[in-house]
Amino acid sequence: MSDCRICAASNDGAHVLKLQGDVRLTMCTALDQYFQGMFAEPDFVSVWVDVTEADGLDSTTLGMLAQLAIQTRERFHFRPAIFSINPSIDRLLDTMGFDQLFERRNECCNTDASIKEIPAVACEEGEVAKQVLAAHRTLMSISDENAGAFRDLVTTLERAEDMQPAP
Secondary structure, three states: OOOOEEEEEEEOOEEEEEEEEEEOHHHHHHHHHHHHHHHHOOOOOEEEEEEEEEEEEOHHHHHHHHHHHHHHHHHHOOOOEEEOOOHHHHHHHHHHOHHHOOEEEOOOOOOOOOOEEOOOOOOOHHHHHHHHHHHHHHHHHHOHHHHHHHHHHHHHHHHHHHOOOOO
């Protein structure tokens, strides 16, 4: 499975996000919008992230998931759960320091039939660039290893952002 899909379900403030295939930055705006809506719900109580069917997660997706975990901890005082059964995804999560951000579950996540696909959202290039930059800054904040790995990319993205004409 290489196609990218993100599905979501919620029930009484409990949310499940299911990432499938090779999840890339093309879904960053849709993820951001979903997160904003989820956090705005007055009855929000939990969020689980299911990556058991993910073949790959790019660094932008990882940064956005890190933002989700950090906001959940800061605003609601708990760590979300992340479900993974793929050894390669497990290594990726470990390398990025996700053990600090998520409750790890090495098992399948039971999702019900009400799960629905989140459609990709068209977004202007400048907005996507801002989301990519924010995601990578978040990854850098997790560990010194991440800071070293993403420093050059973030510097390049910051330069590109500085060169954008003002609206």
